[in-house]
Amino acid sequence: MTELLEAIETEEEETREPLQKVCIVVSKGSLEGIYPALIMANGARMEGIEADLFFTFFGLDALRKDRQERIRVATVGNPGMHVPTLLGALPGMSWVATKMMGRQMQKLDIPPVGEFLELIHDSGAGIYACHATVEMFGLSEDDFVPEVDGVLTVGEFYERSAGAEIIFT
Amino acid sequence: MTTIETHVSELERDAEGFLVRPEQWSRELALEIARENGIPELTPRHWQVVEFMRESYLTTGAAPSIRALGKESGVPVKELYSLFPKGPAKLAAKIGGIPKPLGCI
Numbered sequence: 001m002t003e004l005l006e007a008i009e010t011e012e013e014e015t016r017e018p019l020q021k022v023c024i025v026v027s028k029g030s031l032e033g034i035y036p037a038l039i040m041a042n043g044a045r046m047e048g049i050e051a052d053l054f055f056t057f058f059g060l061d062a063l064r065k066d067r068q069e070r071i072r073v074a075t076v077g078n079p080g081m082h083v084p085t086l087l088g089a090l091p092g093m094s095w096v097a098t099k100m101m102g103r104q105m106q107k108l109d110i111p112p113v114g115e116f117l118e119l120i121h122d123s124g125a126g127i128y129a130c131h132a133t134v135e136m137f138g139l140s141e142d143d144f145v146p147e148v149d150g151v152l153t154v155g156e157f158y159e160r161s162a163g164a165e166i167i168f169t
Numbered sequence: 170m171t172t173i174e175t176h177v178s179e180l181e182r183d184a185e186g187f188l189v190r191p192e193q194w195s196r197e198l199a200l201e202i203a204r205e206n207g208i209p210e211l212t213p214r215h216w217q218v219v220e221f222m223r224e225s226y227l228t229t230g231a232a233p234s235i236r237a238l239g240k241e242s243g244v245p246v247k248e249l250y251s252l253f254p255k256g257p258a259k260l261a262a263k264i265g266g267i268p269k270p271l272g273c274i
Contacts, residue, residue: 039273046235048255109234109274119236122246 021050021164023157028169029058029067030074031098035105037169038062038116045123050164053120054157056130060137063129063144068114073097114145121147126160128152177201187262187269191226194266202264206255211264215252218244222258223265232262232270 022044026037037053044051061067075081075088075097087093102112111119121127129144131153141151152160177198181189186205188194199219203211211219221242225233235258239246249257258270 042235043273045250046256046258048259108272109236111236115236119239119246122239122250123235124247124250 023052023161023164025168026059029061052126188266219265222261226267234274
């Protein structure tokens with residue numbers, strides 16, 4: 001049995017094509033919704049894999065000049081925080097949790113959202129906002145940081161994603 | 170004058186082609202590794218990055234992150250990717266004869 005599994009594994013390794021491109025959809029506006037996507041996009045570029053980021057719904061906060069610096073950890077409805085819901089709802093809890101996490105991230109050399117987007121943009125990845133959300137929230141291109149390459153419809157997003165792996169977060 | 174040249178093919182490397190012993194590295198080997206990885210010539214800008222990577226590794230024991238590389242090597246991120254399209258940190262480490270950078274950033 002083990003031999004069989006090993007044989008399958010070697011065969012897979014030989015035929016496995018390296019990833020060419022990833023398209024990552026960011027739909028959540030919390031810190032834990034945004035950072036994993038940024039880390040994955042940057043990580044892809046570091047491996048020589050093409051990457052696009054597509055921000056939709058509250059994920060758009062990462063691109064908004066007025067909100068980018070106020071991205072917070074969700075302390076309510078987040079069992080991973082191990083904080084009772086009622087405590088998590090107290091004023092300032094989310095701020096404190098964000099500060100603590102920010103300190104940890106700084107130690108690991110993870111930049112703040114704005115600088116991270118700049119790094120990803122300079123690495124050649126595309127950064128796009130979702131057209132439907134931009135209309136729904138009544139936003140315009142002036143509301144976004146300069147790293148945004150454009151506003152795309154879903155159709156245009158799929159067109160750009162041809163041959164890529166699509167990751168939804 | 171005769172010198173005994175070592176070629177990269179004679180040295181021990183890991184599965185991805187990183188030198189196992191950084192002390193075996195030389196500038197000639199760097200050029201050989203660069204060619205293997207699709208970079209035909211090393212310009213002074215390439216060298217600046219490769220030397221910075223190697224220097225940081227030898228002094229701190231770890232390769233710098235892409236963020237630190239962009240800020241401290243004197244070569245901005247955009248240019249890093251045009252010099253090393255297949256991944257600046259990884260390639261510059263390989264060419265500089267140091268282990269593959271760990272970490273996700």
